[in-house]
Amino acid sequence: MPMPQAGDKAPGFSLPDQSGATVSLSQFKGRHVVLYFYPKDATPGCTTEACDFRDEHSALVKAGAVVLGVSPDSVASHQKFATKQGLPFSLLADPDHALADAYGVWGEKSLYGRKFMGLIRATFLIGPDARVVRVWPKVKVAGHVAEVLSALQGGPAAESKPAAVKKAAAKKAPAAKPAAKAAARKGARG
Structure with a gap:
């Protein structure tokens, strides 16, 4: 599926988080949702990104947002990762990559010349009306959380x-x- 763009209705979801609780987009109606997709728990880039979201979590919440991480890892893997890194937000388990497909972030990747299907690191800022406000396709981890926070606060990164x-x-x-x-x-x- 193509990646939703700004103005599109955000695809809904209902997935288990690291504690086994079901998390749905609809439960955050009226709030901004930072939905970030990452390839794998406890890998260098994904750990850095998760810790950056952790370190800015109070500022993101103060700006009116809920942070949700999504990867194909299991609930047990998420639980171990969240506990080890002290993550204060939900990590959603998407083992059949249905949500990744709905957001257009499951696709062909290449590593050392080998092609394979996998999750493409991307972030979606979803508005209180459940419409996509901003998309960061192919995220570079360094400085990404600051861009998301700036967009939430209406800073220069918010304007394209x-x-x-x-x-x-x-x-x-x-x-x-x-x-x-x-x-x-x-x-x-x-």
Whole structure:
């Protein structure tokens, strides 16, 4: 299935988390949901990403979001991973990758020239109305959680401006700088 895009209705789900409790998208109606897909528990990149979400969890909650991690691992694997890393959010078990399929993140991957089917690391920010607000396809772990938090807080990462607009803004900005620098230098000497 294709990956849902901003404005699309988020595919619903009902999956067990690391404690065996059933977690459904519908139970978070009226709140933002950060739904992040990761390939495997207790692997280097996935551990870093989970710990980044853990470390920013209170800020994400304060910004009005619920964090949910999803991988094809079992409930028992999730429980071990969450306990070891002290994760304060639910990890959903998707062993038949039905949810990954629904979000278009189950696909062909390649490692050392070998092709195989697997989970593509991606994050979806789902709005209080259960519509997709933002998609991060093919996530790079470094700095990702900060981008998600910024999007939730309505920061610069929340806006996807076309490149032409960014370039035009960049051209205008330097014109004001020389005068400001000169004033700053005067003030420093004065």
